[in-house]
Amino acid sequence: MKKNLGKTVFFPMPVLIIGTYDENGVPDAMNAAWGGRYDSDKVVISLSKHKTTENFEKTGAFTVAFATKKTMVASDYFGIASGKNEDKIAKASFHAVKSESVNAPVFDEYPVTLECKVLSWKDEVLVGEVVNTVADEAYLGADGKLDAQKCEFISYDETNNSYRVVGESVGNAFKDGLALKG
Secondary structure, three states, X not given: OOOOOOOOOOOOEEOEEXXXXXXXXXXXXXXXXXXXXXXXXXXXXXXXXXXXXXXHHHHOXXXXXXXXXXXXXXXXXXXXXOOOOOOHHHHOOOOEEEOOOOOOEEEOOOOEEEEEEEEEEEXXXXXXXXXXXXXXXXXXXXXXXXXXXXXXEEEEEOOOOEEEEOOOOOOOOOOOXXXXXX
């Protein structure tokens, strides 16, 4: 029997870390759970007004890193502290380097980062064009492709207010379903 939960439940929701520079070139990071891929080369993220939004309005750029089990504590902190009040990057002992593609920081601690240009920012919805993706070689498989199992990406579980590790591969996309097609 099904039970009416009465609200939106959407799972998994990636834990996204938005990286920006302020007007003085100081890196900042913000945790955002309300986002995803939009078309083949774009991301969309729902954000209310923050220091982060003020930053990308000035620079026209941001990065999106994917939080992991290893970075969970700092990633959660990036969502509960304000960059207006403290240097979150220094407090978390994270290391930022300038993106080669956009005017935004890449944090060494995250295995995968999307480098993005702002396409639009309207009604609290940010759309960015992904111009490059950088990945730490330690998280690549022998074939040179990203190994998500090594990354231990986390997702936000809004029902239980917790983070969960994205698990093992259980099938082959665009292949396993062919068994029912024929």
